[in-house]
Amino acid sequence: MAPEYVxxxxxxxxxxxxxxxxxxxxxxxxxxxxxxxTTVLVYLDKYANNTEHTSEFFNTAGRSVKTGxxxxxxxxxxxWAATLLQSSNVAWNYGVSGPFWYASGATIxxxxxxxxxxxxxRRARTAHTVCEMVLARWGKPAHLTxxxxxxxxxxxxxxxxxxxxxxxVNALTGVNTDLASFLIPWGVILYTAAGGLKATFMASxxxxxxxxxxxxxxxxxxxxxxxSSDLIxxxxxxxxxxxxxxxxxxxxxxxxxxxxxxxYSCGPVPENEGGSYLTMLxxxxxxxxxxxxxxxxxxxxxxxxxxxxxxxxxxxxAHKGYLLGGLVWFTIPFALATSLGLSAVALQLPISSAEAGxxxxxxAVATHLFGSxxxxxxxxxxxxxxxxxxxxEGIAVSSLVTYDIYKTxxxxxxxxxxxxxxxxxxxxxxxxxxxxxxxxxNYMGLNLGxxxxxxxxAIGSAVVPLWNLLMWKDxxxxxxxxxxxxxxxxxxxxxxxxxxxxxxxxTVDNLGTLNPNLAGNIVALASSALIHxxxxxxxxxxxxxxxxxxxxxxxxxxxxxxxxxxxxxxxDEAKRWITKWGWGFTVLMVVIWPLLSLPAGVFSKxxxxxxxxxxxxxxxxxxxVIIVLPIQESMEAxxxxxxxxxGKKAPAKAPAAPAEPEAKADEQAI
Numbered sequence: 001m002a003p004e005y006v007x008x009x010x011x012x013x014x015x016x017x018x019x020x021x022x023x024x025x026x027x028x029x030x031x032x033x034x035x036x037x038t039t040v041l042v043y044l045d046k047y048a049n050n051t052e053h054t055s056e057f058f059n060t061a062g063r064s065v066k067t068g069x070x071x072x073x074x075x076x077x078x079x080w081a082a083t084l085l086q087s088s089n090v091a092w093n094y095g096v097s098g099p100f101w102y103a104s105g106a107t108i109x110x111x112x113x114x115x116x117x118x119x120x121x122r123r124a125r126t127a128h129t130v131c132e133m134v135l136a137r138w139g140k141p142a143h144l145t146x147x148x149x150x151x152x153x154x155x156x157x158x159x160x161x162x163x164x165x166x167x168x169v170n171a172l173t174g175v176n177t178d179l180a181s182f183l184i185p186w187g188v189i190l191y192t193a194a195g196g197l198k199a200t201f202m203a204s205x206x207x208x209x210x211x212x213x214x215x216x217x218x219x220x221x222x223x224x225x226x227x228s229s230d231l232i233x234x235x236x237x238x239x240x241x242x243x244x245x246x247x248x249x250x251x252x253x254x255x256x257x258x259x260x261x262x263x264y265s266c267g268p269v270p271e272n273e274g275g276s277y278l279t280m281l282x283x284x285x286x287x288x289x290x291x292x293x294x295x296x297x298x299x300x301x302x303x304x305x306x307x308x309x310x311x312x313x314x315x316x317x318a319h320k321g322y323l324l325g326g327l328v329w330f331t332i333p334f335a336l337a338t339s340l341g342l343s344a345v346a347l348q349l350p351i352s353s354a355e356a357g358x359x360x361x362x363x364a365v366a367t368h369l370f371g372s373x374x375x376x377x378x379x380x381x382x383x384x385x386x387x388x389x390x391x392x393e394g395i396a397v398s399s400l401v402t403y404d405i406y407k408t409x410x411x412x413x414x415x416x417x418x419x420x421x422x423x424x425x426x427x428x429x430x431x432x433x434x435x436x437x438x439x440x441x442n443y444m445g446l447n448l449g450x451x452x453x454x455x456x457x458a459i460g461s462a463v464v465p466l467w468n469l470l471m472w473k474d475x476x477x478x479x480x481x482x483x484x485x486x487x488x489x490x491x492x493x494x495x496x497x498x499x500x501x502x503x504x505x506x507t508v509d510n511l512g513t514l515n516p517n518l519a520g521n522i523v524a525l526a527s528s529a530l531i532h533x534x535x536x537x538x539x540x541x542x543x544x545x546x547x548x549x550x551x552x553x554x555x556x557x558x559x560x561x562x563x564x565x566x567x568x569x570x571x572d573e574a575k576r577w578i579t580k581w582g583w584g585f586t587v588l589m590v591v592i593w594p595l596l597s598l599p600a601g602v603f604s605k606x607x608x609x610x611x612x613x614x615x616x617x618x619x620x621x622x623x624x625v626i627i628v629l630p631i632q633e634s635m636e637a638x639x640x641x642x643x644x645x646x647g648k649k650a651p652a653k654a655p656a657a658p659a660e661p662e663a664k665a666d667e668q669a670i
Contacts (some may be wrong), residue, residue: 007253030370068629070321078203081164085359087333091341095277097285099337105292114322117310138477162438181438234620235346295456304396319578460524461487479535495520
């Protein structure tokens, strides 16, 4: 432990590394800057490239988004505050297994969603929301059920953004947590309401680029510039070898210790092989991994923003965009937590469990390494994650309210202009309501880690029915409704029962621990799958998917709906491709990789060096791909804007290549 931290009960305490004014500058200044920049880009595209901004365009981005931008958007949407903060918390708790299970357990959902993305193009190319597809196939009772779960998913994701964001801004700058919860959404509202999904996608690219640049700076600094894998390895082994008496001596002031087991990352890790931080043989890490997998199936398959990205992507780009996005995203929690999370333990920074649970491990390490610049860097990185995901959630909610509430139940004859107005109003209202939600959860005493582990209990039961919606013709409506509600009730009951059995009482803190959430998450997914399968096998629907293909559009905006892009031959080839690679990488990440690491037991110094090398290499390659590819693919539109700015007319477009050859060329490139 460095001398300046001796006697400190927490890393941040009452002192903030940045002045109060910088907090307001980051939250309001960056919000205003990106709002103006993105809005200008959207309108330059509108006038330079003659892009018509209809209600269809607002909610689908013209259904013509290419592979690179689709991948960038997926990365941006999936990079929550939790991705940056909670991943390092599990590294702080469980060691090397934490970052791995966070990354792999939340990557496979995106890879497998690519299969659904192709089926959306086949079955419901004119849809705007997943709930429209539910209504077309299963009717109003199922529609209302899955509308509830979709909105609940949006609320849960948004709450995690604000809990992590407000806690970090408060710790770094001293801005009041409740006030930060209200101010953070303002940076999202303007450009989302002005430009819709396309503005969200443009902002997502900018945010993703900044996040990856900060990521490679952190990884390089920890393992190359300041320390090395050998130094971090030695530090981790030393810390896990400390006795209780040594930890008490380390965490003491004026001869009095304030050390408590579990409050600081000092001493052996419970349920880890040899008590070491350097092993995949981790009971706590594995339990977290299962919770992570189930919970994140819910927040991908039930979150309208991912369906919206699938709808917005070109057919030739949808499946490849999800696969590339998942593989690129993997490196954010894996590399960031392997560097910042593990170095927090190795350096014995006085981070308390309360601070770690609130997601303050990365800001603490960055502040230690870079001083005030590190605090600014983390605040900016976090703000990028919050605003990009927040705008995606805002558009998702506006689409659900517009098409699944207003158009379906209030004004079935609404026009495109009315739908566009409703969409923009909902974005603003939801943005303001986000602030109130953050304050409410804060007063309930819930932090980022608590909500992250809980989410699968609430929405995990909706996952299997939504997969069956497009993938199984015999899946019936009654089974879907009973599975969703029944699975949720069983999961919440299990969560409470296991908590009471383990601790003897039910408290907020006890409900946030591993075992109750592990049991609830598993029951949510498994019971839902069994219920829907049972009902559907007894009373098969034998659905022909015809009604799903007749979802009506409000305007005759046929952009991105060229028949040559939707041939059965191409869609069949695309499905075979994404099925092979999606399931292949899934098995690799959650079965083969962890099994191969088990014989190593406690990592040797060389084994850990190789592990670190993988994280560094993956992060640099991913950074290059996700920054360069969208620019390369959008060069024509960028050129058009540049010609417009200087008052010239862009050269005529070259004839478009047929869809099939383009798809094959892209696949060969990947």
